[in-house]
Amino acid sequence: MPPVAPCAAEQVLNGMAVSRGIAIGTVHRHDSEAVSVPEYRVAPSRVAEEKTRFAAAIDTAQQQVAQMRDKAARLEGAASEELGYLLDAYQQMLHGSRLVRGVEGRIEADRINAEAAVQREIDTIVHVFEAMEDSYLAGRAADVRDLGRRIIRNLAGKSWRPFQSLPKGTIILAEELTPADTALLDPKVVAGIATVLGGAESHTAIMARSLGLPAVLGVADLLRQARTGDTVVVDGRNGRVVLNPTADLLAAYRRMRAEYLRGRRLLARLRDVPAVTRDGQRVALEANIELPSEVASVLAAGAEGIGLLRSEFLFMNRDDAPGEDEQFDSFKAVIQGMQGRTVTIRTLDIGGDKLAHGLGITPGPNPSLGLRAVRLSLARPELLETQLAAILRAAAFGPTRILVPMVATVEEIQAVHAALDRVVRRLTRARVRLPDPLPPLGVMIEVPGAALGADALAWNSQFFSIGTNDLTQYTLAIDRADETVASLYNPLHPAVLRLIQFTAEAARRARIPVAVCGEIAGDPRYTALLLGLGIHDLSMSATNIPVVKQHIRSLDLAAATRMARTVMEQSDAGRIAELVDGFSPIPT
Ligand code: PEP
Numbered sequence: 311m312p313p314v315a316p317c318a319a320e321q322v323l324n325g326m327a328v329s330r331g332i333a334i335g336t337v338h339r340h341d342s343e344a345v346s347v348p349e350y351r352v353a354p355s356r357v358a359e360e361k362t363r364f365a366a367a368i369d370t371a372q373q374q375v376a377q378m379r380d381k382a383a384r385l386e387g388a389a390s391e392e393l394g395y396l397l398d399a400y401q402q403m404l405h406g407s408r409l410v411r412g413v414e415g416r417i418e419a420d421r422i423n424a425e426a427a428v429q430r431e432i433d434t435i436v437h438v439f440e441a442m443e444d445s446y447l448a449g450r451a452a453d454v455r456d457l458g459r460r461i462i463r464n465l466a467g468k469s470w471r472p473f474q475s476l477p478k479g480t481i482i483l484a485e486e487l488t489p490a491d492t493a494l495l496d497p498k499v500v501a502g503i504a505t506v507l508g509g510a511e512s513h514t515a516i517m518a519r520s521l522g523l524p525a526v527l528g529v530a531d532l533l534r535q536a537r538t539g540d541t542v543v544v545d546g547r548n549g550r551v552v553l554n555p556t557a558d559l560l561a562a563y564r565r566m567r568a569e570y571l572r573g574r575r576l577l578a579r580l581r582d583v584p585a586v587t588r589d590g591q592r593v594a595l596e597a598n599i600e601l602p603s604e605v606a607s608v609l610a611a612g613a614e615g616i617g618l619l620r621s622e623f624l625f626m627n628r629d630d631a632p633g634e635d636e637q638f639d640s641f642k643a644v645i646q647g648m649q650g651r652t653v654t655i656r657t658l659d660i661g662g663d664k665l666a667h668g669l670g671i672t673p674g675p676n677p678s679l680g681l682r683a684v685r686l687s688l689a690r691p692e693l694l695e696t697q698l699a700a701i702l703r704a705a706a707f708g709p710t711r712i713l714v715p716m717v718a719t720v721e722e723i724q725a726v727h728a729a730l731d732r733v734v735r736r737l738t739r740a741r742v743r744l745p746d747p748l749p750p751l752g753v754m755i756e757v758p759g760a761a762l763g764a765d766a767l768a769w770n771s772q773f774f775s776i777g778t779n780d781l782t783q784y785t786l787a788i789d790r791a792d793e794t795v796a797s798l799y800n801p802l803h804p805a806v807l808r809l810i811q812f813t814a815e816a817a818r819r820a821r822i823p824v825a826v827c828g829e830i831a832g833d834p835r836y837t838a839l840l841l842g843l844g845i846h847d848l849s850m851s852a853t854n855i856p857v858v859k860q861h862i863r864s865l866d867l868a869a870a871t872r873m874a875r876t877v878m879e880q881s882d883a884g885r886i887a888e889l890v891d892g893f894s895p896i897p898t
């Protein structure tokens with residue numbers, strides 16, 4: 311009889327609950343460094359083509375290493391020297407070395423694809439180094455592997471995608487998932503996620519909520535014992551991950567999951583009823599989306615429009631930037647899909663925790679404060695004008711608004727207006743069909759300086775959308791994606807609320823619409839306060855619309871306004887939380 315594997319012990323780990331629901335499934339450990347290497351035979355007639363592909367990947371690697379060399383030269387003292395030696399060694403390995411000749415030989419002799427040839431050659435070299443049992447050479451073996459991975463990534467280029475061919479019910483466990491990684495998850499296959507790093511307002515958390523995937527982030531010990539194939543529960547309500555649960559606990563979680571899903575089905579019945587308070591105030595509930603594929607769930611949730619389309623997700627997971635036609639096609643599909651409901655398209659917001667390799671931008675020392683969002687768009691006018699042209703053309707197919715992220719000064723929004731005028735003139739000359747009137751141009755209020763200067767911005771724009779995720783991050787100087795300071799992140803801090811109130815009042819004075827599209831818009835805990843502050847347009851992950859709607863229908867606006875007034879007289883965030891939670895307790 312084969313030996314019976316001992317049952318792995320149950321392990322309960324705690325982290326931050328960032329996306330509701332309970333997922334029960336099988337662990338897939340995601341190693342962001344790993345590259346899956348495709349292996350296939352090539353016909354004799356394709357050998358030359360394979361060698362050319364390999365040569366191009368080596369060229370790219372040489373450029374990458376040269377860029378790293380430039381950066382290394384700017385480092386201080388010993389670090390610069392150490393890294394310099396390593397990069398010199400890389401350059402040597404990339405220039406007609408044993409590695410390069412070996413790979414070419416394998417493509418020719420074994421008639422295999424370049425990726426597989428690189429992997430086999432690297433394995434052989436590493437094996438030789440490791441056999442010498444010398445600690446210096448063992449270190450070099452790791453460098454050779456690293457270089458091999460780089461060449462394979464270059465070869466795989468656009469077509470390389472993690473999370474392919476996973477079985478249904480997979481739960482991804484990782485040190486960290488980037489927003490770009492999360493955008494690749496297929497919710498029909500992946501049941502949930504848990505990571506060691508990441509804050510509750512990171513774009514990874516936001517994506518998990520949009521996709522309706524239960525998620526727990528900031529789980530310190532997550533990867534110590536978890537193995538691919540283990541059974542795992544991700545409890546997105548209580549911030550718990552249970553590895554190899556006992557039969558009893560598993561059964562309890564199955565019951566909780568069924569109950570949660572039943573609650574969601576009941577809420578779904580609210581789809582066609584209006585979001586209106588008991589005393590008759592209508593509230594517009596819109597959806598935030600990252601991917602055009604989310605439109606179906608947005609409609610199913612009963613959203614009145616898209617209040618935020620994060621266009622930067624079109625730029626992720628690729629080595630180039632999408633051109634005007636490609637962006638136009640995506641925007642048009644969303645606008646047509648929304649069947650006459652307004653779609654608010656935000657121009658590129660790359661930077662912070664969102665990266666797009668195809669733009670060739672190396673993050674600066676502090677990416678959240680660097681060349682992010684509108685700053686990047688204005689520094690690279692071709693990017694901005696391409697986007698504006700794509701949006702204008704798509705806007706001919708349905709009501710559209712243009713939203714500009716991270717504006718801090720009046721000059722920035724004026725520069726975007728000027729770019730829009732240029733693009734309109736160009737398209738008009740080319741006799742392109744444009745919407746009439748042109749889409750309104752709005753400003754995200756998410757930098758404290760913009761909130762304080764909201765009056766001037768209101769005169770230079772046609773609507774506001776308050777991005778409380780960044781507004782809280784920048785007001786309190788707390789990185790929204792860093793789990794080590796997540797407990798300090800608090801949108802109920804009186805300074806944040808003051809900025810929201812100030813922005814809403816400036817919008818009212820200038821008679822322009824104002825919405826909130828940060829994550830607090832989708833959390834019923836904040837609904838009464840936002841309504842009481844005069845905000846009647848909320849944009850959120852589609853999955854949150856039913857629960858926020860249900861809550862609005864139980865509220866009284868006059869009472870919420872009085873509560874908001876009392877809140878704004880407080881100086882203590884703890885007291886504010888008591889007032890907010892005491893006014894309209896949210897059932898858990
Ligand atoms: C925000 O900052 O609140 C916002 C909605 O934008 P993002 O989360 O994409 O930065």
Ligand code: MG
Binds near residue numbers: 715777779780
């Ligand atoms: Mg933002």
